[in-house]
Amino acid sequence: MSNILQVLGTGLVMSLGVLCAQQNAPQEKPAETPPPATAATKKENPVKAAPEVLAAAKKIFGYDCAMCHGANGDGKGDLVESMKLKMKDWHAADALGGISDGEIFDLIVKGKDKMIGEGDRLAPAKVWGLVHYVRSFPKKSAN
Numbered sequence: 001m002s003n004i005l006q007v008l009g010t011g012l013v014m015s016l017g018v019l020c021a022q023q024n025a026p027q028e029k030p031a032e033t034p035p036p037a038t039a040a041t042k043k044e045n046p047v048k049a050a051p052e053v054l055a056a057a058k059k060i061f062g063y064d065c066a067m068c069h070g071a072n073g074d075g076k077g078d079l080v081e082s083m084k085l086k087m088k089d090w091h092a093a094d095a096l097g098g099i100s101d102g103e104i105f106d107l108i109v110k111g112k113d114k115m116i117g118e119g120d121r122l123a124p125a126k127v128w129g130l131v132h133y134v135r136s137f138p139k140k141s142a143n
């Protein structure tokens with residue numbers, strides 16, 4: 001009888017150990033692996049920079065982005081002082097040089113630091129339009 005109890009007991013301890021190990025494994029993983037880049041990071045802009053796309057993006061930019069980035073992308077929006085923002089002037093040719101279209105897409109959706117992302121408030125096509133629009137500033141004059 002005591003033998004059976006012992007076997008049962010050992011079995012219980014072992015299966016508990018396995019259970020714990022299984023529970024611990026997935027908890028440890030996210031801490032070690034960096035958040036996966038979304039598919040968009042490597043994506044080319046699937047939307048054409050047609051005049052109506054840029055016009056729609058300009059409108060969105062006016063009410064969602066200009067208060068920080070400035071209506072003409074110079075980084076001198078109304079909120080810059082009060083929020084103590086460090087903004088880039090997108091007319092500088094290299095301001096957006098190191099960042100891919102997909103990264104700009106992700107940034108607009110997810111935000112970064114004090115910039116709040118659009119989340120799902122904007123349809124992806126509109127976000128891609130904004131990517132074109134943001135990229136168009138260096139080609140324009142600073143005024």
Ligand code: HEC
Pocket residue numbers: 061064065066067068069079085086087088095096104107108112113114115116118130134
């Ligand atoms: C609350 C102010 C704020 C608003 C609103 C905002 N941004 Fe930003 N944005 C920032 C800040 C601050 C950074 C710099 C983040 C960093 O690198 O730390 C930034 C960075 C960026 C960048 C990366 C290049 C750069 O200048 O550093 C892009 C592109 C961008 N924003 C686009 C947009 C678009 C498009 C919108 C509107 C949909 C928008 N932002 C709205 C504050 C804002």
